[in-house]
């Protein structure tokens with residue numbers, strides 16, 4: 001059975017997230033970052049075919065079918081690097097160190113190929129729009145950055161966090177009333193860290 005998000009069928013590109021899902025369209029940012037599962041050691045971008053299929057399903061990279069597509073190797077590298085940039089961006093939510101030039105470099109590369117345009121919609125709203133469909137990954141990543149900008153404006157960005165387990169760093173959406181959620185999953189990462197800290201304290205005491 002397909003997983004659901006508030007009763008809606010979950011898009012195929014988000015099926016690996018499973019739990020603590022961000023609302024649409026921020027879910028796309030979460031699903032992109034969580035293509036790497038450091039805890040399980042799995043990476044959707046480790047296999048070129050799987051990466052190509054996932055990026056196309058997510059609408060982040062839909063090459064023109066009538067043209068050759070020589071740029072995929074570079075785009076795959078950019079996907080992995082930009083994923084860590086965006087992970088660092090999410091990490092800022094919980095107040096870690098300021099972002100470094102290295103953190104931001106892959107996104108600068110995307111911004112250099114700026115394809116944004118202003119649009120006045122029929123509802124009178126002025127919007128920034130990336131090139132659609134996203135022929136290159138840079139186009140798709142620009143769309144992701146716009147989703148991040150909108151989430152920062154409406155406050156939902158602050159609920160997108162990284163798991164506090166340094167071996168995990170999974171992106172999760174904190175729906176708790178207190179907004180103090182710190183773990184992708186209390187039963188695994190939360191308790192694991194607590195037990196580790198407890199062992200360290202006991203070792204010190206002993």
Ligand SMILES: [Zn+2]
Nearest residue numbers: 163168184189
């Ligand atoms: Zn975790």
